[in-house]
Amino acid sequence: MDVIGHLYQGFAVALEPANLFWCFVGVFLGTIIGVLPGLGPAATIAMLLPLTFQMNTTSAIIMLAGIYYGSKYGGSTTSILLNVPGESASVVTCFDGYQMAKQGRAGPALGIAAIASFVAGTVGVVALMLVAPPVARLALSFSSPEYFALMCLGLAMVVLLAGASLLKALLAMLVGLWIAGMGTDLFTSTSRFTFGHAELLDGIDFVVVAIGVFALGEVLANMEMRGGARMLPVPKGLRNLLPTWQDLKDCRFAFLNGSVIGFLIGVLPGAGSTIASFISYGVEKAVSKRPEKFGTGVPEGVAAPEGANNSETGGALVPMLTLGIPGSGTTAILLAALILWGLKPGPLMIQDNPSLFWGLVASMYIGNVMLLVLNLPLIPLFAQILRLPAYALYPVIFGISLVGVYSVSGSLFDVWMLAAFGLLGYAMRRLDYPAAPLILGLVLGDAMERALRQSLMMSQGELSILVARPVSATMLFLAVLLLATPLFKKANALRVKAIEQAD
Amino acid sequence: MKIRNFPILLALAVMAGIPLAAWAQGFKPAKPIEFVVHTGPGGGADVLARFIANAMEKEKVLPVRMQVNNKTGGGGATAMAYLAEKQGETHTIAAYTGIWFTNPIMRAEAKHTMKDLTPVVRLVLEPAVIVVKNDSPHKSLRDFIEAAKQNPGQMKQSAGSIGARDWVVRQLLMKNTGANWAYISFPGGGERIAALLGGHVNMMVIEPQEAGEHIRAGNMRVIAQISDRRLAAFPDVPTLKEAGFDVPTVPQVRGIVAPPGIPREVVTYWEDVFAKLTQTPTWKKYLEDNLFEDGFMRSAELNKFIDVFSDTTRGILKDGGIKVVR
Structure with missing residues (x-):
C-alpha cells in the first residue's frame, strides 16, 4: 500500500540521529512546559522560533511538534498532584485526578494519564496518517450552526457535572457564561463589563479563572481545617505507584472514547482541546456503569480527558497540514514557522514535501514512545511532592499558581484577578457550589455566543437555520435529551415509589 | 540612557577628551533593547518583532540584543499604555499596526493614542x-x-x-x-x-x-x-481602481514607535538602524516571501502619516455607524 511505502520513508527520515535528537529535545521541553502552569506550547514555540532558522526544516518541525504534543503529557501532572491545571486542556483532569491523589492514588492517576496520553496520541497520529484529507473536507462542511449545536451539547453536560444540586450547578454555569461574555464584543466592537479597565478589553484569561477557582480555592479551604489538615497519604513501593490491572480494565472504553472524540474535535478549526476534554469526560460519564462515582476519583475520569487532549493534537494538525488552515493558537504558530522557513503550507504541501510530512508523522510515533518512557519513571518522583507537610505544600501551590498566571500575560492585574477568583473558589466550596460547571460555561460561552450570532447573520435572523441542517439538528436533539435525563430519573423514582406504595 | 549611568559616562567622556556636544549627538544603546508587541507569542506583530530581532543580529545592524516583550490585552491598549509610561526611556521600542490607530478611536478604555508616542519609522505595507x-x-x-x-x-x-x-x-x-x-x-x-x-x-x-x-x-x-499597483504574484488581476471602484487603498501598516519624550538623536539613531535593516538581503527576502511592500518612512513623514491615517480611519468608522470616542 502507498501509505506503508511512505511511512517507511518517513521512518527513514525520523530515525536519522539528528532528527531523533531534536524529537527528544522537543518532547522533553514539551513535558517541562506542560508541567509548569501558565507557559503553554504556543508561547514556547514562538520563543524558540528564531533558533530554528539555522536548522534543517524537517528537524525543526519535528522538534516544534514534539513541544506541542509533549506539553499535553505534562499538563496532567500538576492537575493531579496539586489541583493546579497545567494547561487549559487539563482542567477536566483535576476532577478525578486530584481526588485520586487525595486517596493516596496519585501514582496510579499519573500512570493512567501517561498511558491514556500514549494510546490516544498514537491513535491520533494513525488517524492523521490515514484519514486526513477526507476528514479535513468533512470539517469544512461544519459551519456556525453546527458549532453552536456542538457547544449546546457541551453545555448540556452540566447535568453530568452537577453535584447534589442541579440548581447550584446551573447557577455556577451562568456565572461562567457571564465571565465568558466580558471583554470586547467581536461583532460590534463594544465593551462589555470592562468597568473602564483597559485590561479587561480582551476578557479574562481562562487560566486565571481555572487556577484561582481550583488551586487557590482548594488551598484556602484546606487552610481552614487547622490541625485537621492531614498530609496526603503516599504509599511506599513501586507497585502502589502504578495503575493496577483493574484500573486499566476500567479505562478500556475511556482510552477509545478519548482518542476518537479528541481527534474529531481537534479537526474542527473552531473547537479546541479544552472542549474535547470536557465532551469526552461527559460521554464517559454518560455511558459509565457507575456515573455516580465520577468526581470522586475514578481512573476513567482521568483517562478520557487526558486521552482526548492528546489525540486532539493529531486532529488539529489535519487542517493545518492538508489545507493550511490553523485550528488552534499553537497550530497557527506552527504555520507561521513553516512560512518563515520558506515552505508554503497549503493544500499542496504534503504533495510538494512528502518527506517533511511523513518524517513528521513517523517522528510522532517515536515521540509518543519517548514520552511514555520519559514520563513513567518520573511518576514516583513527582508523587513525592505530596509527602511535603501542609505548611510547605500550600505555599508551593500558591507560588506555582502566582508564577503561572503572571507568566501568561506579565500583568499584575491578572494576579489580582487570580486572588479574586481564589476567593470565589473558596466561597463556592464553602457553599457547596460545584466549580466544574463554572469552568464549562467559561470555556463554551464565548464560542457558543459567537456561533449563534454568526448563524443568525448567515440566515438573516431566521432561527430555523439551527434545526434545518441535519448535523446541527441531531446534536441539538442530543443536547435536549441530555438535559431531560434528570427529569426522567425523577419521574422514574416517583414511579418506583408509587409501585412500592401500591404493594 | 538611565540617569544613574550618567556620571560614569560623563567621567569617561571627559577622560577620553570627547567634546560633550559630540557625545550628546551619538546615541548608542548600552544594554539589550526591549521590543514591545501587543500580541501574544505567534501573533502577527510578535512574529514580525522576533524576525526583526533575529535579522538585526544576523545582519549586525544593532550592537545589542533585542528582547521581545509581549504586553497583550485591550486590543493593543495595554502595550500602548505601557509604552506611554516609559516616558523618556531610550532602550524601549514597540511594533505598531493598524489597530493602534483604530482602537483608541473606538474604545474609551484605551486612553493613549499614536500621538502620545514618538513615531520612529514605518516599515511595511501589507496589501x-x-x-x-x-x-x-x-x-x-x-x-x-x-x-x-x-x-x-x-x-x-x-x-x-x-x-x-x-x-x-x-x-x-x-x-x-x-x-x-x-x-x-x-x-x-x-x-x-x-x-x-x-x-x-x-x-x-x-x-x-x-x-x-x-x-x-x-x-x-x-x-x-x-493595492496601488498589481502585485507581481497576480499580474492578471485588476486593482480596485482598475476594476472601476474609486476607493482609497487600505493597506495594513506596520512600523516602529518609541515612548514619548525621547531625545531627537535617539530617534535619528533608530531611523538609521531601521533604514540600514531594510537595505539588507534578509529583509528584502522577507518582504518578497510574504508579498509585503516596502513602506519605509522616517519619523517626520510618519508623524504626518499618523495624522492623515487617523483622520481617514475616524471618518470611515463614523460612516460605518461606529461610536467614535476621540
Whole structure:
C-alpha cells in the first residue's frame, strides 16, 4: 500500500540521529512546559522560533511538534498532584485526578494519564496518517450552526457535572457564561463589563479563572481545617505507584472514547482541546456503569480527558497540514514557522514535501514512545511532592499558581484577578457550589455566543437555520435529551415509589 | 540612557577628551533593547518583532540584543499604555499596526493614542486581495457587487472584527456602490478561510501570502487586489481602481514607535538602524516571501502619516455607524 511505502520513508527520515535528537529535545521541553502552569506550547514555540532558522526544516518541525504534543503529557501532572491545571486542556483532569491523589492514588492517576496520553496520541497520529484529507473536507462542511449545536451539547453536560444540586450547578454555569461574555464584543466592537479597565478589553484569561477557582480555592479551604489538615497519604513501593490491572480494565472504553472524540474535535478549526476534554469526560460519564462515582476519583475520569487532549493534537494538525488552515493558537504558530522557513503550507504541501510530512508523522510515533518512557519513571518522583507537610505544600501551590498566571500575560492585574477568583473558589466550596460547571460555561460561552450570532447573520435572523441542517439538528436533539435525563430519573423514582406504595 | 549611568559616562567622556556636544549627538544603546508587541507569542506583530530581532543580529545592524516583550490585552491598549509610561526611556521600542490607530478611536478604555508616542519609522505595507471560492459564479468584483445589490444582505463576507482592514474595505465598497452585504466576524484567520472553502460565505479579504497556496491548489480565485499597483504574484488581476471602484487603498501598516519624550538623536539613531535593516538581503527576502511592500518612512513623514491615517480611519468608522470616542 502507498501509505506503508511512505511511512517507511518517513521512518527513514525520523530515525536519522539528528532528527531523533531534536524529537527528544522537543518532547522533553514539551513535558517541562506542560508541567509548569501558565507557559503553554504556543508561547514556547514562538520563543524558540528564531533558533530554528539555522536548522534543517524537517528537524525543526519535528522538534516544534514534539513541544506541542509533549506539553499535553505534562499538563496532567500538576492537575493531579496539586489541583493546579497545567494547561487549559487539563482542567477536566483535576476532577478525578486530584481526588485520586487525595486517596493516596496519585501514582496510579499519573500512570493512567501517561498511558491514556500514549494510546490516544498514537491513535491520533494513525488517524492523521490515514484519514486526513477526507476528514479535513468533512470539517469544512461544519459551519456556525453546527458549532453552536456542538457547544449546546457541551453545555448540556452540566447535568453530568452537577453535584447534589442541579440548581447550584446551573447557577455556577451562568456565572461562567457571564465571565465568558466580558471583554470586547467581536461583532460590534463594544465593551462589555470592562468597568473602564483597559485590561479587561480582551476578557479574562481562562487560566486565571481555572487556577484561582481550583488551586487557590482548594488551598484556602484546606487552610481552614487547622490541625485537621492531614498530609496526603503516599504509599511506599513501586507497585502502589502504578495503575493496577483493574484500573486499566476500567479505562478500556475511556482510552477509545478519548482518542476518537479528541481527534474529531481537534479537526474542527473552531473547537479546541479544552472542549474535547470536557465532551469526552461527559460521554464517559454518560455511558459509565457507575456515573455516580465520577468526581470522586475514578481512573476513567482521568483517562478520557487526558486521552482526548492528546489525540486532539493529531486532529488539529489535519487542517493545518492538508489545507493550511490553523485550528488552534499553537497550530497557527506552527504555520507561521513553516512560512518563515520558506515552505508554503497549503493544500499542496504534503504533495510538494512528502518527506517533511511523513518524517513528521513517523517522528510522532517515536515521540509518543519517548514520552511514555520519559514520563513513567518520573511518576514516583513527582508523587513525592505530596509527602511535603501542609505548611510547605500550600505555599508551593500558591507560588506555582502566582508564577503561572503572571507568566501568561506579565500583568499584575491578572494576579489580582487570580486572588479574586481564589476567593470565589473558596466561597463556592464553602457553599457547596460545584466549580466544574463554572469552568464549562467559561470555556463554551464565548464560542457558543459567537456561533449563534454568526448563524443568525448567515440566515438573516431566521432561527430555523439551527434545526434545518441535519448535523446541527441531531446534536441539538442530543443536547435536549441530555438535559431531560434528570427529569426522567425523577419521574422514574416517583414511579418506583408509587409501585412500592401500591404493594 | 538611565540617569544613574550618567556620571560614569560623563567621567569617561571627559577622560577620553570627547567634546560633550559630540557625545550628546551619538546615541548608542548600552544594554539589550526591549521590543514591545501587543500580541501574544505567534501573533502577527510578535512574529514580525522576533524576525526583526533575529535579522538585526544576523545582519549586525544593532550592537545589542533585542528582547521581545509581549504586553497583550485591550486590543493593543495595554502595550500602548505601557509604552506611554516609559516616558523618556531610550532602550524601549514597540511594533505598531493598524489597530493602534483604530482602537483608541473606538474604545474609551484605551486612553493613549499614536500621538502620545514618538513615531520612529514605518516599515511595511501589507496589501490584500479579494477572493471567492473556485466554484463561485462571481468572476469579478463587479459580479459580486451586482449580486449583492440584487439580494441585499444575502451575500456574506467572512472577516475579522469591526474596524479591521477587511471591515474598512467593505465599508468603502458599500459606500461607493450602494450595495449591502453581511459581514460575519470570525476571531481566527483559519476559521475565516474554512468558512469560505466550506461554501458558507461568498467572499473574503485576505493577505496574498495566506491565499497563495489555496489559489495554486485551485480552491480560491482572486477577483481584485487591494493595492496601488498589481502585485507581481497576480499580474492578471485588476486593482480596485482598475476594476472601476474609486476607493482609497487600505493597506495594513506596520512600523516602529518609541515612548514619548525621547531625545531627537535617539530617534535619528533608530531611523538609521531601521533604514540600514531594510537595505539588507534578509529583509528584502522577507518582504518578497510574504508579498509585503516596502513602506519605509522616517519619523517626520510618519508623524504626518499618523495624522492623515487617523483622520481617514475616524471618518470611515463614523460612516460605518461606529461610536467614535476621540
